[in-house]
Amino acid sequence: MTTRDPLTVIGFDLGNTNLSAAVVTATGKVVSRWREDNPRSEGAQASLRVVEQMLRRTAEEFPQVAAVGLGFGGPVDVATGEIRRSHHTEGWEGLRLGEWVGERLGLPAYVDNDANAGGLGEACFGAGRGAPSLLYVNVGTGIGGAVIIGGRIHHGAHSNAGEIGHVVLTPEHGPVCTCGKRGCVEAWASGDALGTAAWEALAADPKRESALRELSAGQVTGRAVSETAAKGDVLALEVLDQTGWYLGVAIAAACNVLDPELVVIGGGVSEDNPAYLQAVDRALRTYGTPPVAENTRLAAAELGYEAGVVGAAAVALQALGGVE
Numbered sequence: 609m610t611t612r613d614p615l616t617v618i619g620f621d622l623g624n625t626n627l628s629a630a631v632v633t634a635t636g637k638v639v640s641r642w643r644e645d646n647p648r649s650e651g652a653q654a655s656l657r658v659v660e661q662m663l664r665r666t667a668e669e670f671p672q673v674a675a676v677g678l679g680f681g682g683p684v685d686v687a688t689g690e691i692r693r694s695h696h697t698e699g700w701e702g703l704r705l706g707e708w709v710g711e712r713l714g715l716p717a718y719v720d721n722d723a724n725a726g727g728l729g730e731a732c733f734g735a736g737r738g739a740p741s742l743l744y745v746n747v748g749t750g751i752g753g754a755v756i757i758g759g760r761i762h763h764g765a766h767s768n769a770g771e772i773g774h775v776v777l778t779p780e781h782g783p784v785c786t787c788g789k790r791g792c793v794e795a796w797a798s799g800d801a802l803g804t805a806a807w808e809a810l811a812a813d814p815k816r817e818s819a820l821r822e823l824s825a826g827q828v829t830g831r832a833v834s835e836t837a838a839k840g841d842v843l844a845l846e847v848l849d850q851t852g853w854y855l856g857v858a859i860a861a862a863c864n865v866l867d868p869e870l871v872v873i874g875g876g877v878s879e880d881n882p883a884y885l886q887a888v889d890r891a892l893r894t895y896g897t898p899p900v901a902e903n904t905r906l907a908a909a910e911l912g913y914e915a916g917v918v919g920a921a922a923v924a925l926q927a928l929g930g931v932e
């Protein structure tokens with residue numbers, strides 16, 4: 609006798625650079641995966657045309673799918689599935705993305721912020737399996753986060769819980785954030801911030817040796833800093849230590865309030881980046897209250913490049929009551 613997954617859904621990740629669709633089972637297994645460039649410079653309508661095409665083709669090829677889960681890279685009103693804002697492209701504001709997809713596919717569609725989806729994905733199928741509560745932090749170009757309590761996303765009163773990237777650490781000084789405020793965690797510790805911090809460190813001491821000097825300003829990205837640090841470059845390691853420390857200070861504060869079992873760090877900057885994660889861990893042990901400092905585990909995310917689609921699928925699976 610063959611066993612069948614009771615539920616299969618489409619997980620769709622509307623990322624800044626890529627649009628990704630996957631067919632995912634109730635055990636988190638990716639059956640099929642598909643990615644296209646996001647034509648975001650042409651506006652939201654151009655992106656939506658590609659989204660529709662990808663969803664229709666996936667639903668035709670896999671008629672057994674029961675629902676669609678969507679992760680969007682910006683604030684979402686989860687009660688209505690409405691996009692509040694996109695930080696990168698005009699034209700998304702006010703779109704009821706869940707309804708928009710539901711009408712076109714004839715399937716129930718559930719929308720959440722991509723960091724919330726990523727956190728739920730890790731809680732259901734990744735590093736957070738079995739943990740009753742976790743704080744998820746995604747460090748990429750920006751910094752997003754999610755609070756998972758009792759295996760469910762805690763959205764808060766205004767669909768705003770988990771926004772650790774915009775916790776202000778230094779209101780009177782420090783870099784200006786994408787949100788317009790000064791001294792946010794995202795402005796100190798994101799992938800973009802890493803590149804900026806490295807460039808400033810090079811400019812501050814022109815005699816200081818570093819392999820990063822071979823690069824032009826635009827090439828000193830978070831990825832370049834991490835790769836250079838992995839080869840033992842002292843300046844790059846110092847930058848990772850400083851930026852990771854800032855993130856750790858904010859994580860310690862969040863843990864003092866929430867007291868989660870586990871903190872999971874995901875996103876491009878955290879992958880294969882021990883220096884950054886060690887700095888986060890050190891700040892967590894320094895600024896966590898004693899029960900937090902001694903007991904709260906810090907783990908790297910496990911879903912890697914599939915985090916976006918698996919997380920979006922988890923949103924749909926959970927809405928249908930089907931996560932195993």
Ligand SMILES: [Zn+2]
Nearest residue numbers: 774785787792
């Ligand atoms: Zn901010």
